[in-house]
Amino acid sequence: MSGLDLALLGAVAALGFALAAALLRRRPPRRLAVPAGARRILVPFTGSLDPTVLQAAIRIARAENAVLVPAYLLIVPLRYDEDSPLSDQVKMAMPLLEAVEHAALRAGVPVDARIEKGRTATHALRRLWEVERFDRIVAPAPSDGHGGFTEKELAWLLLHAPTETLVLKPTPRELPARLHSAA
Amino acid sequence: MRGRYRILLGMAAGVGKTYRMLQEGKQAHAEGRDVVIGYLEPHDRPDTAVLAEGLEEVPRLRTEHGSLELNEMDVDAVIRRAPELALIDELAHTNAPGMRNEKRYQDIDEVLDAGIDVISTVNVQHLESLNDAIAELTDVRVRETFPDRILEEADEVVLVDLTPEALQERLRAGKVYPKERAEVALQNFFRVEKLSALRELALREVAEDVEARRQTLVLDPLSQQAVAERVLALVTPEPRSQRILRRAWRSAERLGAQLDVLWVRRPGRELSEEEQVSLAALRRLAIVLGAHFLEEEGDDLVAAVRNIVYDRGTTYVFVGTPDESRRREVLRGSLVSALVRELPGVDIRVVANRADRPERVQ
Numbered sequence: 001m002s003g004l005d006l007a008l009l010g011a012v013a014a015l016g017f018a019l020a021a022a023l024l025r026r027r028p029p030r031r032l033a034v035p036a037g038a039r040r041i042l043v044p045f046t047g048s049l050d051p052t053v054l055q056a057a058i059r060i061a062r063a064e065n066a067v068l069v070p071a072y073l074l075i076v077p078l079r080y081d082e083d084s085p086l087s088d089q090v091k092m093a094m095p096l097l098e099a100v101e102h103a104a105l106r107a108g109v110p111v112d113a114r115i116e117k118g119r120t121a122t123h124a125l126r127r128l129w130e131v132e133r134f135d136r137i138v139a140p141a142p143s144d145g146h147g148g149f150t151e152k153e154l155a156w157l158l159l160h161a162p163t164e165t166l167v168l169k170p171t172p173r174e175l176p177a178r179l180h181s182a183a
Numbered sequence: 184m185r186g187r188y189r190i191l192l193g194m195a196a197g198v199g200k201t202y203r204m205l206q207e208g209k210q211a212h213a214e215g216r217d218v219v220i221g222y223l224e225p226h227d228r229p230d231t232a233v234l235a236e237g238l239e240e241v242p243r244l245r246t247e248h249g250s251l252e253l254n255e256m257d258v259d260a261v262i263r264r265a266p267e268l269a270l271i272d273e274l275a276h277t278n279a280p281g282m283r284n285e286k287r288y289q290d291i292d293e294v295l296d297a298g299i300d301v302i303s304t305v306n307v308q309h310l311e312s313l314n315d316a317i318a319e320l321t322d323v324r325v326r327e328t329f330p331d332r333i334l335e336e337a338d339e340v341v342l343v344d345l346t347p348e349a350l351q352e353r354l355r356a357g358k359v360y361p362k363e364r365a366e367v368a369l370q371n372f373f374r375v376e377k378l379s380a381l382r383e384l385a386l387r388e389v390a391e392d393v394e395a396r397r398q399t400l401v402l403d404p405l406s407q408q409a410v411a412e413r414v415l416a417l418v419t420p421e422p423r424s425q426r427i428l429r430r431a432w433r434s435a436e437r438l439g440a441q442l443d444v445l446w447v448r449r450p451g452r453e454l455s456e457e458e459q460v461s462l463a464a465l466r467r468l469a470i471v472l473g474a475h476f477l478e479e480e481g482d483d484l485v486a487a488v489r490n491i492v493y494d495r496g497t498t499y500v501f502v503g504t505p506d507e508s509r510r511r512e513v514l515r516g517s518l519v520s521a522l523v524r525e526l527p528g529v530d531i532r533v534v535a536n537r538a539d540r541p542e543r544v545q
Contacts (some may be wrong), residue, residue, distance in 0.1 A: 036457060067422070074471060077314075084330075087436070090472060094429055101426065105536060112422035114464055115471050132460050149254075 013120045039066035040112070042128070043100075046121050047092070050148065050170030053140040057168075060138065061109045062123060068109050069134065071098040073124040074117035082117070090115070116138040121149065122156050129162050136164050143170040186300040188291070188337040190274070193306050193387060195373065198345040199361030200304035201272055205234040207302055208270045214237060221269040221289070221294065221301075222256035224276075228358065228504040238270070246279045253279040257291045261299070268300045275309035275329040284381055288329050304343075305329065307385040320380045321372055334388070334476040342389040411423035412440035415497040416474075417488065419446065420454060420462035423503055427534045428465060431473045431501040434532070446486040450480050473515055485521045499530045 041064070043057045049070070054161070061068040072093040076082055095111045104111045114132075118124030139157055140148040149157065152169055189207075193200045200225060212218040212508050220240040221229040223231075242268040244257040245436050255278050261269055271294070284290050308317045311328040318324045328356055345353075354365040354373055416426040416431035418424035428444060444465065454462065481487040492500065505518050522531050 087473070088380065090432070093434070094433055097429065098426075110422065112461070112464075113425050115468055117471055131463060164213065 004021045007034045030101070038110075039064050040133060042069045042071060042134040042137045043139075044071045044073055044116075044121070044128070044137070045096075045140055045149055047076065047149075049096065049100060050140055050143050052171045053138065053148075053168045054103060057138040058104050058107045058109050058129050061104070062107060064136075065136065066109075068104045068111050069114060069132075070097060070104075070111065071114040071115070071116050071125075071128055072097055074115060075121065075124070076117050076119055078119065086117070121153055122160075125157065126160070134163055136166065137161050138166050138168060141167050141169045154166075184277070184298055186295040186298050187339075188295055188300075189302045189339040189341065190334065190337045191302065191304045191341050192385055193304070193343045194345075194385040195306055195308070195378060197350055197353055197444035198343050200306075200343045200401075201228075201231055202234060202270065203343050204270050204302050204304050205231065205238070206446050208238055208268065208488065209234065219261070219264060219266040219269055221261045221271040222273075223270070224272040225362075227386075230358070236454070239266075240268075244282075247283060248279050248281075253325045255282055256287065256290055258283070258293050260299045261294055263386065265297070266299060268302065269294055271301055274303040274305045274333065275327045276505075277327050286329065287519050288333050306389055307381060310334070310388065313384060313388075316384070317381070320384075321377050323372060340389055342385055344382070346384060346388070347375045350378060351375065363532040401495070407457055411496065412438040412498045413443065413496050414438065414440045414499045414501065415443045415445055415488070415492060416501040417445055417447075417503070418465055420465065422461060423536070424461065424465055424538070425468060426469055427501055427503050428474070430470070430534045431499075434499065434501070435474075438500070442468045442472065443477055443497065444474050445477045445479065445491055447479050447481055447484050449482060466544065485525050488522065489525050492529055497529060499532060501534055502530050504533055504535050506540065 101111045116124045116128040142148040192198045243254040274288045414435040
């Protein structure tokens with residue numbers, strides 16, 4: 001074998017190694033790592049979740065390197081068995097949870113979404129924190145009749161929550177007409 | 184063998200369901216069948232009482248609730264008596280506290296399981312899925328409801344129909360309630376417009392039931408097998424499995440398919456606290472979604488999935504984005520490729536994280 005052949009063989013081998021190394025170095029899409037024992041921030045809601053509250057919760061979770069736990073609370077009417085599947089409510093919850101999860105993951109915050117059910121929102125909440133640990137709760141205040149907890153529910157929450165609770169007031173949807181005209 | 188279940192459905196009290204049930208019972212008795220009355224609602228209607236004469240009635244179970252004495256169907260006595268046909272009125276009835284079953288339709292289920300045919304009665308307003316609609320139509324919230332599946336599972340659902348005007352006539356004649364009570368009823372629940380709406384609901388319910396049965400009959404077993412879809416979501420005890428399960432549920436909804444959820448646990452594997460929480464949350468979500476949660480143990484994930492797929496007739500498998508590195512994939516093979524290879528004829532869908540999508544360039 002001549003020197004030229006050896007050089008050619010060497011070049012081909014080097015190219016092969018380089019290709020193999022490049023192939024093996026390629027990573028699957030990045031998955032947000034959740035360190036063991038990471039803080040968990042619960043964001044419970046029913047019906048809808050105000051974007052302002054969601055963004056605030058995401059910022060808090062990012063600042064604390066925490067996992068965001070958006071939890072849709074399903075209310076089971078008394079006439080149904082507690083274990084009845086509630087497809088109408090679930091149909092509302094699914095796209096909402098997808099949207100919340102999407103927003104959080106885009107912001108680099110790991111998510112662990114939940115759907116929890118109960119006879120009332122507070123019943124569902126109590127069931128949730130009886131079986132899971134949370135380090136902070138971010139609860140939306142009433143929002144022009146569109147989602148958010150009622151005053152009574154918030155009072156209950158502040159009294160019974162097992163951890164620090166933050167009540168966030170959503171941005172008003174529309175300024176009253178008289179303010180527009182005054183501007 | 185389970186007994187045959189025939190339900191007589193009406194739009195309201197007084198249309199003649201109990202009467203019809205007794206007529207059918209008498210007819211069967213005259214034809215030589217062994218018929219008993221399991222429970223007859225005491226409506227104090229003379230015509231009904233006369234018709235019940237000559238049919239054996241299984242003694243009722245008397246219970247005391249405070250100062251009240253309540254009569255309920257004695258399920259065990261009906262089963263012990265073992266007739267060919269039992270007539271059991273008002274399937275939506277709620278039993279007295281302390282009875283084995285909360286609802287009479289659960290009692291009926293036991294009777295059917297004992298191989299006894301049953302004819303029962305119910306009004307459309309008790310149907311669970313119509314509860315809100317009925318409350319809006321009539322301003323009355325019905326407390327005693329029964330699940331829709333009861334109608335679906337019955338062998339026959341027969342509408343006992345009467346025009347609203349004819350029902351009002353019966354009320355005025357005192358054939359449904361005593362006259363003083365009938366007057367109040369005519370001003371409230373039994374107004375023509377309310378009865379018409381209830382009648383429409385009852386007619387639609389039976390029409391849908393007939394259509395569903397017709398479709399089931401039209402399809403031969405082979406084509407049913409080809410049409411029926413069943414979705415399987417593969418999960419692991421970690422947060423992203425919630426997303427897999429949610430996406431699988433949405434597809435199952437669109438396909439009208441049953442949803443199974445499978446976790447394959449490696450033998451002897453201990454779960455961390457976080458994993459235990461995730462697994463419990465997945466189980467709770469499966470219940471909310473009406474899915475079946477399955478747990479299998481095995482070293483070979485693909486083999487375990489294959490067994491479940493063939494046992495349950497799965498047509499779609501949902502799996503999360505594989506997190507194996509390329510190196511591991513080259514050395515040990517890809518899970519998705521293995522599933523495609525091992526599950527011919529089954530669709531495999533990889534559930535991605537939408538947040539991984541590149542932003543659209545404007």
